Amino acid sequence: MTFMPPQGYQSVCNLCIPYLGPINGGLRPGMSIYMQGHLPHHMKRFFCNLQCGEMEGSDIALHINPRFDGWDKVVFNSFQSGTWQEEKIVHMMPFHKGKAFELIIIVNTEGYQVNINGSEFYFFYHRLPVEMVCFLNIGEEVTIQTLNIIGVSGNQDLAGGYRLRPCLLCVQSVPYLDFIPAGMTPKRTIIIRGMVPYGANRFTINFKVAxxxxxAFHLxxxxxxxxxxRNSYLEGYWGEEENDINFFLLSSPSVSLCPCSVPCLSQISIRCGNRRYKVYVNGQxxxxxxxxxHPFGxxxxxEIIGEVQLSYIHF
Incomplete structure (x- = not known):
């Protein structure tokens, strides 16, 4: 059974670095770019570019460049008409050699909000029209396990109900409770990305009725x-419990291990069909x-409760 991602969702796993890939339909406000990776112990720098073309020398709307050079810093810049522009330097290093990291770039009308490891790190104001960005380039000393671009062009765009709910990777983000835009419909997929901490016992995902x-569905x-x-709670009573599935894909701490043998973020995707919900973990x-x-609409x-740290939820 094949995992079917929702419209507006572009995903790549285990990138080959250097990586140069298209952003389907180009970039626009409301989109987000999420990546999870790992830094080698002896690295010096890496970069992530939002580019306006695939050719060498193309304009770069956003250049993110962490540098371990004795004066550890993260450099932000743009590249226009063959010339680097004014650097914006943050003398604080949120990345750590030999460890995993999470990087989220949230695009809005004024600029790019860059979040690193669950915290807001820097806001870079637009210097080039965001609509010009059509490629993502990642290079130098870094490993990227997962790249997700959320809000890409499809048969239905963000205005039709898809949205990103970025959380700040902190325990305070749970419990989570919010409305599902337009309710559950056939073929709708909800993607929940997060991390199960070491020593966690359980967490719960509930699909609740208006x-x-x-x-309707308690997981x-x-x-x-x-x-x-799995179960349901209807009219004050729990239904028949289903628990015949062995679960190792999210088991703490052995799953989704990156090369540094620490737990990385995992993804649960729940797809609503005409007869059933289908649950996928990391694409399986x-x-x-x-x-x-009935009707399941x-x-x-x-609702999400328990011992889990959220990264984002995509409806």
Whole structure:
């Protein structure tokens, strides 16, 4: 069974560095670029460029360049008409040699919000029209396990209901409760990306029903037990529990290990079909859960509780 990402979602895994790839449909406000990677112990620098073309010498709207040079810093700049512009230097190093990192670039009308390891790090104001950006270039001493571009052009764009909910990778982001835009519909996929900390016991994802306490789909990975429990809570009663699935894809601390043997972020994707929910973890099919409430379009809220740290949620 193949994982079907939602429209507006472009994903690449285990990038070959140097990497130069297109941004489907170009960049625009409302989009976000998410990457998770690892730095070697003896690295000196790497870069991430949002470029206006694929040829060498193309304009660069945003240049992010961490440098370990004795005066550790992160340099931001742009490259226009063959010339580097004024550097913006942050003398604070959020990256660490030999460790994993998370980098999120959130595009808005004024500039790029750059978040690193769950915290807001720097805001870079636009120097070139964001619509000119059509390629992403990553190079030098870095490993990138996952690259996700959210909000890319498709049959339905962000105005049609897709949105990114960036969280700040902190425990305060959980519990999470918010409305699902337009409710659950056939073929809709919700992507939840986050990390299960060392020693975590369990966390829960609930799809809740409008105007009630009913839970149409209750998904609880019991990490220490290595099982996934599924159930529903309707009219004040829990239904028949399903827990026949062994769960190792998110088990702490052994899953999604990067080369430095530390836990990295994992991705749960839940796709709504006409008869069932289909659950995928890191692109691999995990389980199904048949609808117990009809019409399932009544489901309009997503709740996440327990021992998990959120990175983003994509509707």
């Amino acid at each position: 105007g009630s306490d009913d839970i 609880t990975p019991r990490v220490m037990e290595g099982v996934v429990m 099919h995990l389980c199904n859960f048949r609808h117990r409430i 009544k489901v309009d809220r997503l």
